[in-house]
Amino acid sequence: MSGKPGEGKSGTKPKRPTPNVVGFDALRAMVIGCPYHAWLGLDLVRLDEAEVEIRMPWRAEMVSDPTVRYTHGGILAALVDLAADYAIAAKLGRGVPTIDMRVDFHKTALEGEALRAIGKLIKLGRTLAVAEASVLRESDGDLIASGRGVYLTKAE
Amino acid sequence: MSGKPGEGKSGTKPKRPTPNVVGFDALRAMVIGCPYHAWLGLDLVRLDEAEVEIRMPWRAEMVSDPTVRYTHGGILAALVDLAADYAIAAKLGRGVPTIDMRVDFHKTALEGEALRAIGKLIKLGRTLAVAEASVLRESDGDLIASGRGVYLTKAE
């Protein structure tokens, strides 16, 4: 590290993570109670103050290209969206509607590869929240996709 | 319409749409040949020089919230991604990898509602292409979601 004299690291507030208002079992019930998540085979595998982690096994109907047989981008987009959503749900005790999202695709997930999606809060506000997520290959932690979304936190 | 004198509509080139290099049957074979698309029940219903249009029926496993029963955002994201992709595929004769995408969610799609996704090219280059898509409710054409993505057109 190097820098000009007198201009060091910015005075970032020590981050006090927002406390969770739901425990592991309650959040897990929300994750697995959604019909599309059941079809995807999702399970919550970790919840702490900083992150939620969701596991997705592989299934043949997720395949995009019939010859190369990689997992469809729409499946990866769903993982980014929902992992970011549950990172907010852990702080609010309820899921929130997605306003918009962005996904970057880094590497293909191939046949038989289970994935882990890790969601993290960026900013929690009374009207809106922003959260991000990374999708990793379970076997070696390689980054498959990542992204972020904006969610409506205001109860209507 | 009104404007300052002498400063009218910008000199937009008359848009000559890039010609398609595949016909309806060949593109339809690509759409329905993908295992995830088969699970979604997709079908190509229209192809012209300007747009591709894909139909998706509803199925119970697409549901996000078990009580309100709206279609999962990951399903809508898949529709935006693939309709934009096929708008490019019509010009190149092959599908292209998605680099990244954005989806805006405008309205929930409810139980039993079939959807139409319309893809359109924005810019076709030798390395990259950008395309957009809208997802409409079939019954009345209401806008459910829309978005855009960047795709890698350079063959590797």
Place this chain on the structure above:
Amino acid sequence: MSGKPGEGKSGTKPKRPTPNVVGFDALRAMVIGCPYHAWLGLDLVRLDEAEVEIRMPWRAEMVSDPTVRYTHGGILAALVDLAADYAIAAKLGRGVPTIDMRVDFHKTALEGEALRAIGKLIKLGRTLAVAEASVLRESDGDLIASGRGVYLTKAE
């Protein structure tokens, strides 16, 4: 155009554009009353029910690369953001805060090239609105950048 029998163009509602609530002079006063816009040299050149069009001349301080001398991406991003914003402002009579935005860069704008940014509403709601914009080279209408954003329409 071709299609399967009985499955034609989706039943898109004939689009009735949302009426404008401000005229050209009032919207122009908003555009040019912003200090950064004054620095950019912006002017409103067209307003109709469907689109707003804003002109930006070139200035030397906008340059990114000192040798190739193309206009900085941050300038193009500002154009996308503000043209989309004024497309909403025309319908509401006031500017709206940007929640998030996406910009795709298609081609570099070079030294001396004036640009036109065209904004268009995608969806206007009571809490949120989505709008898009394209940035064209004035001389020939070539597409330089395009994008979209989400805006907060709810007055706080």
Place this chain on the structure above:
Amino acid sequence: MSGKPGEGKSGTKPKRPTPNVVGFDALRAMVIGCPYHAWLGLDLVRLDEAEVEIRMPWRAEMVSDPTVRYTHGGILAALVDLAADYAIAAKLGRGVPTIDMRVDFHKTALEGEALRAIGKLIKLGRTLAVAEASVLRESDGDLIASGRGVYLTKAE
């Protein structure tokens, strides 16, 4: 933290940060050598293997709303874009063209507030790279904006 037995934290590879190929002075010369950056008053204030940090003082021409006097979103978008770009430049020794970017706006930056933009690499590939950036208020580290972009790393 809690979790189901036998399903702990995913096997994320210990991240070996990609080494920088340029030092602080060389990267700083790149940052300040760009005419738009000179106008913005940017300076590189930190470079390490994980992050680049750039400082921007306030100036009156950056203001968006003439009464509330907050900094224009296009200025914040430029900061996100360029901080992410220099996070890649530190690894390659050259700036890279932005393909597309997303910015989330979290809080307004008010009159007189200097900002810090921190860029970080997400994924470096031979054709493409993805990087992210956060814009903080210098005085207290509050998060003002954040985002990410895709960049073309392939030399043409």
